[in-house]
Amino acid sequence: MTVSTDPLVGHILEGRYEIASKIARGGMATVYRAQDLCLPRIVAIKVMHEGLDAELAERFDSEAKAAARLINPHVVSVFDQGMDGDRPFIVMEYVPGCTLRHIITQEAPLTPVRALDLLEPVVSALASAHEDGLVHRDVKPENVLISDRGQIKVADFGLARAVSNHTMSATSGQLIGTVSYIPPERVTRGSSDERSDIYSAGIVLFELLTGTVPFSGDTPIAHATARLYADVPAPSTRAEGVPKLVDALVATATARDPRERFADAGEFLEAL
Numbered sequence: 001m002t003v004s005t006d007p008l009v010g011h012i013l014e015g016r017y018e019i020a021s022k023i024a025r026g027g028m029a030t031v032y033r034a035q036d037l038c039l040p041r042i043v044a045i046k047v048m049h050e051g052l053d054a055e056l057a058e059r060f061d062s063e064a065k066a067a068a069r070l071i072n073p074h075v076v077s078v079f080d081q082g083m084d085g086d087r088p089f090i091v092m093e094y095v096p097g098c099t100l101r102h103i104i105t106q107e108a109p110l111t112p113v114r115a116l117d118l119l120e121p122v123v124s125a126l127a128s129a130h131e132d133g134l135v136h137r138d139v140k141p142e143n144v145l146i147s148d149r150g151q152i153k154v155a156d157f158g159l160a161r162a163v164s165n166h167t168m169s170a171t172s173g174q175l176i177g178t179v180s181y182i183p184p185e186r187v188t189r190g191s192s193d194e195r196s197d198i199y200s201a202g203i204v205l206f207e208l209l210t211g212t213v214p215f216s217g218d219t220p221i222a223h224a225t226a227r228l229y230a231d232v233p234a235p236s237t238r239a240e241g242v243p244k245l246v247d248a249l250v251a252t253a254t255a256r257d258p259r260e261r262f263a264d265a266g267e268f269l270e271a272l
Contacts, residue, residue: 008032008047013089014082017045028056033094043079047089057088064090067157072128074121076145076155095153100144100204108211109239112246115208118144120272121152123201126265129157130194137192139200140178141207179220180213184256187224194264201268202232202253202261209235209242209250231256 009032012018016037023031029046036043048060064081067090080091100118103110110118122144129136136143136157143156183199185191207213214232217223232254236242249271255261262268 006030008084011084012037013045013047013084017043017091019045028052028060034091036091042094044092044094045089046092047084048087050087060088060090063157066129066134067092069132070125070128070134070157072125073151074125074153075128075157076153092155093153095145095147095151095155097145097147097149100141100146100152100208103146104141104207104211108208110208112209112242115205116246116272118152118208119201119205120269122154122204123265123269123272125154126194126197126201127269130197130264130266135192135194136197136200138178138181139197139204140181141204142178144204179223180215182224182227183258184227185258187228193258195258195261197265198253198261198268199255199258201265202250205253206232206235206250209246210238212238214254227256 006022008019008030009021010019013034017034018037019032019034020042021033023033023044025031029048032045032047034043034045046063048057052060061081064078067075068078076095077093078090079093082089082091100122103118107114122139126136126139134157136154138156139154143154145153145155147153181200181203183192183196186196203213215223215226215230217226232250234242234247235250236244236247252271253261253268262271
């Protein structure tokens with residue numbers, strides 16, 4: 001029998017949430033499966049790592065406020081937030097199942113109909129965020145959860161910020177977001193808006209259709225900068241059976257110039 005060495009397993013947060021097991025660990029926080037002792041339900045709790053600076057703590061706190069404002073069946077719900085010592089935590093809906101990464105690994109390339117069916121709920125979630133003035137900033141298959149019942153939900157709005165009040169410099173080494181899905185403007189200017197999420201979602205669609213991402217590089221920087229000098233290729237050049245209309249959808253979503261993309265996820269959703 002394997003005994004968990006994580007000190008939080010078995011711990012009760014604020015006298016209410018009993019940590020049962022660790023689900024995943026990221027750069028800023030660890031996610032646990034927990035039992036809500038007040039209500040008969042299992043929840044997911046994201047606990048910030050110790051030793052992170054005040055700016056990261058503030059960003060973590062903004063995740064709860066941003067996600068809690070979003071009302072959409074395809075957004076992971078936020079139930080509560082609190083503190084465990086000096087570490088903030090967020091209590092979220094627990095979604096048993098897998099991520100879109102698992103689907104890509106096991107099944108891609110997918111048929112165009114299947115790929116669009118999987119992407120539509122993701123873009124619906126982004127449309128709700130964009131209507132509320134929020135940008136997700138880290139759209140990728142790992143942040144798309146698929147429940148055992150087939151429900152699709154977007155998770156981890158930890159990098160979401162109000163569109164008007166935050167930029168991030170790539171040259172300072174603070175480029176946030178998984179490199180395969182970063183839009184060109186994040187590489188050159190560090191800025192994000194709704195159209196940045198559109199680009200990332202377009203790359204996810206490309207990957208669903210082809211089983212690969214469009215760019216690569218020997219280093220993360222080389223990988224990121226590759227998109228500055230080349231358009232995303234048509235999916236039909238890498239997979240059979242992709243109609244020209246779907247090629248055009250990917251081309252519009254992933255245009256290097258943000259002005260040539262869909263204006264926001266609502267417009268992208270209509271096109272889907």
